[in-house]
Amino acid sequence: MPKSPRKADHAGTSSNNRLESIVDAAALMFHTKGYAATSTQDIANEVGLLKGSIYYYINSKEDLLFRIIEESHEGALRAISTVSHLDVSPLAQSYALVNTHVKVFHDDRVKHSVFFREFRSLSDDRKEIIRGAGHAYSLFLRSILVEGQELGQVDPGLNTRMATSGIVGMMNSMSFWYQEGGSWTPEEIGSQFGEQVVLGLASEECIVSSGGRKSLIKQIRGELS
Template sequence: MSSTERAGRDAPRRRDEVLAAATRVFHEKGYASASIQDVADELGILKGSLYYYIDSKEDLLFSIIDRVHRDTIARLEEWLAEEGDPLVQLRTYLEEQVRVYCRDAEEVGVFLNDFRHLSPDRRATILAERDRFDSAIRDLLRRGVAEGAVAADVDPKLTAMAIFGMMNWISTWWQPDGPSTPDEVAQQFADLVMGGLVGPAEGARRDLGRRGG
């Protein structure tokens, strides 16, 4: 096999290595403060060698963000194809999403923190599908309320925003060597959310008020 053929065969693997290095650098320094030289240093190669795989620093950022986005879309499509109890569906989604957010905390952190640095056209590409996640959760919560599985006074819009807010925060505190595994975090997260959905929220507020007094 010629060196050219071998390089072509190894290109996808090498590109994955480049993206992994860029993810580490962007997560640690922030996209705005990081440079192509930083990524090259992380890989231990010359700066010019990176341009075999990319055209610009923004290409790296978009590739990282698009990968996170596409993986999340794939999980959403799989989840929406399932039918059954809305609480079972929601718990399945939450646990899987939290496990992935722990596993890919650096990539998710880059997505959330540096998304604003994409060009308007590239931001639009991602935003075009982002609302699908919010709508899917709200629809599921509405169905849960209609079927009596979710407390009647749960607000689907506020609850969906709270769920996404908690999940997005994972990338800021998750540590692979921490005391809990991704599975344990996913289970506790789901327990917390589900516990707030099945009981009457108004009654819980009254009870807390009495104990606080």
């Protein structure tokens, strides 16, 4: 909690570099060792400052976490925005969302992982701030699925809320294994995950009318290109 906002608010100043490098170092260490196990000393060492010096840039260790989570969050919201502007069918949108998510995750792996794993360490106030915007993601995906059901593209028996949880969970879990997956490009992952997800959602009629699974996927990829 930003008790006393005496100092630190260097947005846009020339010291932005320093602040950024502090935030980045923090993100990397929070990702590697966890928020609680990372000391301000660790972070300062990484940037070549002394422990006390980083308080010129921030007000508290939690500030760093919040900033990291905020940044990662913006990426996620950009993903929503991008996808929501696509003028395609619901299934194609869900495919696109998975794809974009993997891409966005990849581009900011570290911070996204910190977001996913250390969200809990935020103060309650800040949890609320993030959560507010956070639900948007699930709501957006769910709205796609609902629309898909209305249009008959998505299996009508599907509990859309539950499906959303599963899909979001699958994507977020990348935080835990993405490092090991050095052998796959984000495109490959996005492609396969998109396919699995879509095929798991699609209604019988949709598949039949598309001429089968392969054709459905091909058709979706066509829509999106």
